[in-house]
Amino acid sequence: MPLPTxxxxxxxxxxxxxxxxxxxxxxxxxxxxxxxxxxxDLEVQxxxxxxLYLHAExxxxxxxxxxxxxxxxxxxxxxxxxxFDGRTPPGDFRRIDDLAYLYLDxxxxxxxxxxxxxxxxxxxxxxxxxxxxxxxxxxALALITPLGVRLGARDxxxxxxxxxxxxxxxxxxxxxxxxxxxxxxxxxxxxxxAHDRQYVAYYAWKPYLYNPxxxxxxxxxxxxxxxxxxxxxxxxxxxxxRKLAARMPGAKLDVILGAGHYPQIERLDDTMAALRAxxxxx
Amino acid sequence: xxxxxxxxxxxxxxxxxLGDSLRNVIPSKVYDPKLGADLYHxxxxxxxxxxxxxxxxxxxxxxxxxxxxxxxxxxPMAILARETKNVRLLCLGMPIANRMDAVRVAxxxxxxxxxxxxxxxxxxxxxxxxxxxxxxSNPATLSERFWEAHDLILKxxxxxxxxxxxxxxxxxxxQVNVWPRPYQDPHPPVxxxxxxxxxxxxxxxxxxxxxxxxxxxxxxxxxxxxxREAAKAAGHEAGLDRFAYLGIVGVGETEEEGRRRAxxxxxxSRTTPRMARQFQYPPGLVPSEVVGRELxxxxxxxxxxxxxxxxxxxxGSVDEYIDAGIxxxxxxxxxxxxxxxxxxxxxxxxxxxxxxxxxxxxxxDTVDNLTMFSKxxxxxxxxx
Numbered sequence: 001m002p003l004p005t006x007x008x009x010x011x012x013x014x015x016x017x018x019x020x021x022x023x024x025x026x027x028x029x030x031x032x033x034x035x036x037x038x039x040x041d042l043e044v045q046x047x048x049x050x051x052l053y054l055h056a057e058x059x060x061x062x063x064x065x066x067x068x069x070x071x072x073x074x075x076x077x078x079x080x081x082x083x084f085d086g087r088t089p090p091g092d093f094r095r096i097d098d099l100a101y102l103y104l105d106x107x108x109x110x111x112x113x114x115x116x117x118x119x120x121x122x123x124x125x126x127x128x129x130x131x132x133x134x135x136x137x138x139x140a141l142a143l144i145t146p147l148g149v150r151l152g153a154r155d156x157x158x159x160x161x162x163x164x165x166x167x168x169x170x171x172x173x174x175x176x177x178x179x180x181x182x183x184x185x186x187x188x189x190x191x192x193x194a195h196d197r198q199y200v201a202y203y204a205w206k207p208y209l210y211n212p213x214x215x216x217x218x219x220x221x222x223x224x225x226x227x228x229x230x231x232x233x234x235x236x237x238x239x240x241x242r243k244l245a246a247r248m249p250g251a252k253l254d255v256i257l258g259a260g261h262y263p264q265i266e267r268l269d270d271t272m273a274a275l276r277a278x279x280x281x282x
Numbered sequence: 283x284x285x286x287x288x289x290x291x292x293x294x295x296x297x298x299x300l301g302d303s304l305r306n307v308i309p310s311k312v313y314d315p316k317l318g319a320d321l322y323h324x325x326x327x328x329x330x331x332x333x334x335x336x337x338x339x340x341x342x343x344x345x346x347x348x349x350x351x352x353x354x355x356x357x358p359m360a361i362l363a364r365e366t367k368n369v370r371l372l373c374l375g376m377p378i379a380n381r382m383d384a385v386r387v388a389x390x391x392x393x394x395x396x397x398x399x400x401x402x403x404x405x406x407x408x409x410x411x412x413x414x415x416x417x418x419s420n421p422a423t424l425s426e427r428f429w430e431a432h433d434l435i436l437k438x439x440x441x442x443x444x445x446x447x448x449x450x451x452x453x454x455x456x457q458v459n460v461w462p463r464p465y466q467d468p469h470p471p472v473x474x475x476x477x478x479x480x481x482x483x484x485x486x487x488x489x490x491x492x493x494x495x496x497x498x499x500x501x502x503x504x505x506x507x508x509x510r511e512a513a514k515a516a517g518h519e520a521g522l523d524r525f526a527y528l529g530i531v532g533v534g535e536t537e538e539e540g541r542r543r544a545x546x547x548x549x550x551s552r553t554t555p556r557m558a559r560q561f562q563y564p565p566g567l568v569p570s571e572v573v574g575r576e577l578x579x580x581x582x583x584x585x586x587x588x589x590x591x592x593x594x595x596x597x598g599s600v601d602e603y604i605d606a607g608i609x610x611x612x613x614x615x616x617x618x619x620x621x622x623x624x625x626x627x628x629x630x631x632x633x634x635x636x637x638x639x640x641x642x643x644x645x646x647d648t649v650d651n652l653t654m655f656s657k658x659x660x661x662x663x664x665x666x
Contacts, residue, residue, distance in 0.1 A: 091451075094423075163415075163560065163564065163565060164306070164307070164415060164560060164561075165560060166558060166559065166560055167559065167560065167577070170560070182577045182578050183578060183579070185577075185578060187574065187575075187578070190574030190575065190577050190578045191570045191571050191574040192570075192574075193573075193574060193577060194565070194570035194571070194572075194573035194574045194577065195570045197565035197566070197573070198422050198565045198566035198570060199422070199566075200565065201420055201421055201422040201564070201565040201566050202420070202422035202423065202566060205418075205420035205421070205422065206418055206420060
């Protein structure tokens with residue numbers, strides 16, 4: 001298997017590529033660029049048609065194998081969400097809308113067309129918000145256990161209250177198998193985990209992980225859509241996935257057994273096989 | 283020095299049954315309202331007694347906890363505003379970042395100030411981490427919400443020529459117009475609790491009364507010194523009346539009796555760690571480096587002794603809490619000497635916020651504790 005190549009494609013289109021920056025986990029080499037007034041770490045790797053991957057809220061470093069596999073078939077663009085990158089976002093940048101417009105601007109700035117927009121969990125929510133605003137640069141949507149749409153009754157939890165769960169229960173809700181062991185994390189990875197939690201709260205504390213308006217506009221996401229769910233997701237249940245799929249005509253739902261909320265981490269091969277066989281097939 | 287009596291109105295009868303966690307997720311079926319009513323009246327009686335003893339009154343509020351059943355601080359304040367005639371009434375305090383209606387806070391404080399004929403001291407606090415969940419208040423933006431609420435409340439209390447508009451990040455009103463206006467002019471004195479030098483700097487710049495709670499010999503001096511420097515740089519005079527310290531006080535006829543009372547009250551301090559860990563570190567409230575360290579290696583809650591060693595809050599003895607400067611206990615002479623020693627260590631202070639009630643101390647001991655303190659310790663402290 002050839003190693004994925006890191007490409008700085010069309011550097012002239014990156015308005016402000018300043019430097020090769022090392023992100024704060026110290027593991028990935030990234031380009032630093034500016035979109036509007038927002039500084040963004042963007043990793044570009046692989047070759048093939050463009051794919052924008054919006055990462056899940058937790059465990060960015062554990063999602064790297066998935067990104068590497070995507071890069072075998074796509075040119076994968078992976079931005080780090082503002083705040084999650086260790087920087088403080090601008091004072092007027094604090095809603096899911098801001099993230100959606102930021103990445104729509106990013107696609108425009110890079111002049112990407114025919115994009116497979118992939119997002120997991122919190123990133124899946126951003127992808128949905130982008131798709132209902134403008135699908136003009138998109139060819140397909142790949143949504144792995146996305147958040148963001150309110151479907152249950154007012155006294156039901158669509159999304160488990162992770163912040164109110166003991167740490168062990170929280171991890172059991174997120175993983176079908178053995179969860180990551182914090183004792184093995186580096187100091188930087190632990191700090192990153194705390195940053196991740198901080199910025200989930202920053203963008204989505206109340207209402208908790210949804211946009212009340214999103215459900216009624218789902219019909220605007222007009223591109224072929226693939227929903228992928230973990231069969232043992234204790235954070236957002238597969239039943240929620242089925243209800244969401246029913247709201248998105250034509251969407252294909254695959255439930256991956258043996259995976260919790262992050263099938264791209266826990267069942268990488270199965271997730272890739274599903275993606276290659278679905279509406280996003282490259 | 284001014285002295286204040288503070289109680290959290292605990293529902294201690296439920297503590298044993300509730301076990302390791304006394305907050306946030308505790309079912310209210312554990313609470314017996316008939317017993318609770320007796321306790322409310324008992325605690326209010328103890329505060330009312332303070333009006334005769336010349337001890338000022340301090341209340342606070344917490345939510346969803348058996349350690350403090352003052353869930354609405356302005357309710358005991360309202361009762362005491364009418365029931366007492368002389369002493370000052372401090373609310374320390376109002377968790378304004380967790381209050382979704384800041385104008386309502388201004389209204390409550392203004393009304394209390396008028397009823398009490400200007401005896402209100404107006405505390406604003408950020409609240410403990412476990413307060414985030416009951417309020418569903420975003421911890422990642424709590425600090426900026428706190429300061430915006432502060433700005434809005436003060437403007438609401440000091441604007442007397444009709445409505446103004448407020449379109450803030452966290453609060454929006456088109457017609458802010460608070461009635462009644464406060465009794466004190468321009469408004470009741472402002473107090474803030476401080477636990478870090480960073481907060482001390484902000485409070486010093488404003489020149490408000492700084493209250494440090496149980497910060498002891500180890501942590502109090504840097505907090506006070508930071509305040510003094512910030513106040514001076516901002517042009518405020520940092521007199522002793524700007525500094526308040528909260529400690530546990532047990533006075534008795536004998537050393538043993540005073541220490542027994544403090545030991546019982548210290549069960550309040552020992553409940554501090556009895557909180558499910560996930561509520562101790564709300565996301566974004568504490569620096570990520572601290573949260574990260576706790577994830578990798580959870581640590582028990584401790585307090586520092588004078589020699590720098592640390593003791594677990596859950597099991598600390600009276601001697602250890604006295605050594606730390608968190609408790610003052612013994613005969614009146616001993617208690618005065620301990621307080622004076624602490625006073626000298628921190629460069630002086632103008633307010634002792636004392637818990638003469640807390641934990642498992644009963645009503646008779648509390649009354650005796652307060653009465654003996656007022657007769658034999660208070661006069662000496664007032665002369666400082």
